[in-house]
Amino acid sequence: MRRLLLISNSTLHGGGYLDHCEDELRDVLAGVGSLVFVPYALVDRDAYTASARERLARLGIDVRGAHEGDDPRGALEAAEAVFVGGGNTFRLLDRLQRLELVDVLRRRALGGMPYVGSSAGSNVACRSIHTTNDMPIVHPRSLDALALVPFNLNPHYLDPEPGSTHMGETREQRIVQFHEEHATPVLALREGACLRVDGDRAELRGTRGGRLFRRGEPPRELETGARLDELLRG
């Protein structure tokens, strides 16, 4: 009975850290008194964990960094809930692989431990990180991720900009390129949006909605509140 909250971005323009999704956090973490924060996507783990600790204290939740102490695996094994922070997705997955945390995170999250991910932390919850927006600053041994859901996310989704003179690929073109190589569906979350999963039920929440890309089909516009249970069936 998985219980996931996968957030597109932790800070929305004009707001503070996790402000825009505070109600969703309270909801998915209802009854949780402490959690383990996974800070490996950023280089300064202590500072990153301190931010999360300060912010979640305001929700009445104690935070321990997975890197604090010398047994991150044991910490995750015993965690009441986890929050996997954003940053660089390649670095995050690489560290999870090297520290041998992939299996324990997957097992615990599929077993019902609440899992909150933001940006890179949402990418790694999915089938693979092939649809991250990040720069490949390190080379993980595989791009396969936790597979808590059988599809991929694209966070920070940007609609094609009319009148842009930049010649790099649009986000949509990049996802179409992904589908030239793989059949995995991609749920694109605009900033402000998030995905809530409870068991076999999935719902798009937050603001600004998303788009669903399936190989060989035109992208489908999704509004807040859209049910996406079908995506969980793989």
Place this chain on the structure above:
Amino acid sequence: MRRLLLISNSTLHGGGYLDHCEDELRDVLAGVGSLVFVPYALVDRDAYTASARERLARLGIDVRGAHEGDDPRGALEAAEAVFVGGGNTFRLLDRLQRLELVDVLRRRALGGMPYVGSSAGSNVACRSIHTTNDMPIVHPRSLDALALVPFNLNPHYLDPEPGSTHMGETREQRIVQFHEEHATPVLALREGACLRVDGDRAELRGTRGGRLFRRGEPPRELETGARLDELLRG
């Protein structure tokens, strides 16, 4: 005596394919009657090769696709010059690795065969593709590339946009993240810019200039005409 032209982008807004860098192409390919086009960054290799063939015919150069015939290695071994087209950098490097073309391309280019790269084709000429902007739609066995130069490029460089409300990392932030993991210098080329290398001489050409990122130093603004020989010394 390497002879390289590494282009940021093959098409500049408002112009046709390779129009903005035609003079540079004529210069680096002076005396060349035919070249091998490397189309692996895009999925439709025939269509891509046909575009390059049509465009380079106007410069009096015959084009053969590396994928035409069943011996891409032999084609590169015998090539008068190569042009490696843009598209997805991960796919390009993956195919070069699988087809065992990395060594022959490297040896021939370092031996003096003119090498022209555009976008992904410029990335793979460098030490690694860790600083590509592309989505990791496939997973090459290594991100090490041809290492025709001992630094990395970032093509399609975008300056931070004042007033942007998007919360994804700026290009500058991404390159700073790369330097949290590696010491390799990164030459960022704005669209319109290119790098010409002849032996131990390197010069920024084209339009709009670039920026040089070295680990632990503030980025350095570079104008067209800047000499970058020091970068070649590694």
